[in-house]
């Protein structure tokens with residue numbers, strides 16, 4: 404029976420969301436905050452995400468499973484808003500087990516999450532190649548630069564409905580086969596119409612292959628909406644782990660150079676089945692500079708040696724695809740927009756150590772086009788093109804930051820840089836990252852939180 408939620412419902416919960424184009428170091432902050440929460444929930448995206456957590460010198464790269472899995476007493480939930488590549492999920496489970504991490508009842512996957520199947524990945528790559536080939540000479544590529552993990556085609560099937568296959572279907576071989584027959588039948592017809600020479604997907608073979616996957620995954624599959632509501636009513640605290648990031652949000656990012664889910668905090672209610680008032684405190688993660696991987700506008704991009712220096716010092720290569728990331732100065736117009744969208748209560752500024760050794764630093768505080776200026780972000784790739792950043796120049800610092808004890812011990816110019824970010828964004832910075840280890844995160848009180 405349903406009873407109204409208590410008035411303080413949500414007060415124990417926290418959401419961690421990226422405020423840029425991804426790779427802000429969310430994994431590390433989620434890992435730190437996990438200690439204070441009982442349940443860790445993914446609500447969007449799929450294996451396009453890559454969270455890296457370093458614990459005791461061991462580096463774990465996770466794509467689908469929340470990094471909370473590294474704590475034995477937490478429950479990790481993959482919510483209905485996620486698109487699950489079930490073979491990748493099994494692979495991730497096996498890798499964790501091999502390294503001595505227990506994965507049992509502590510991992511629950513929504514029966515309503517949609518599946519990423521092999522043909523989604525093939526389609527993702529085929530679309531990208533089609534778009535790249537269509538770009539004229541000298542024109543920017545129309546390709547999105549996706550991770551080719553099948554994310555867009557899987558969400559497209561979800562919205563199309565008739566061709567979708569969900570995690571719950573894996574547990575019912577007959578249902579699975581019937582669904583795959585429709586999905587593959589339509590694909591075969593499309594491929595023929597497009598003159599694609601490759602053999603169409605075979606529903607029988609896929610049904611057998613994925614029914615077997617379903618048998619292994621079965622103990623982890625549940626109705627996570629009832630499960631999460633039950634946890635909340637028992638007084639358990641929930642940490643929502645955003646994947647990808649706000650400027651890649653399908654509705655609010657730099658469309659069409661975005662991913663196919665709502666990755667800002669706005670995706671949490673729909674992607675978990677928990678109402679918005681249960682989202683709780685929102686911590687926005689931003690790095691001390693900007694990066695982007697894939698296509699799309701990037702007003703503060705640096706194509707010079709400062710950009711390369713940031714890439715090398717920050718190890719800015721994709722966790723999922725290994726691609727070098729595009730690097731640039733911190734764009735506070737973009738961060739302020741994302742903080743507004745997500746309702747950020749606090750910021751975590753990561754990778755500040757990467758900026759050590761630069762004579763001066765630039766902060767983009769507005770955009771200019773001809774004589775016109777704006778402090779507003781333009782969440783449309785074509786509208787954003789042509790606007791140039793207006794920078795404030797701040798002095799840099801020489802000192803390496805890795806051994807800093809607390810925020811007050813940072814070099815004066817690093818403190819000034821952080822203070823200016825807080826002023827422009829209008830949200831306090833609660834945590835500062837100065838290295839990859841758990842202990843290299845500074846709060847006002849000292850190391851760690």
Ligand code: IMP
Pocket residue numbers: 424425426451452453547548549550551552553554555646647648651660661662663696697698
């Ligand atoms: P997709 O999500 O694979 O469809 O890729 C769409 C766009 O989002 C591409 O520009 C990707 O590089 C980018 N993207 C997706 N996930 C992430 C992420 O976790 N970090 C950074 N970029 C991402």
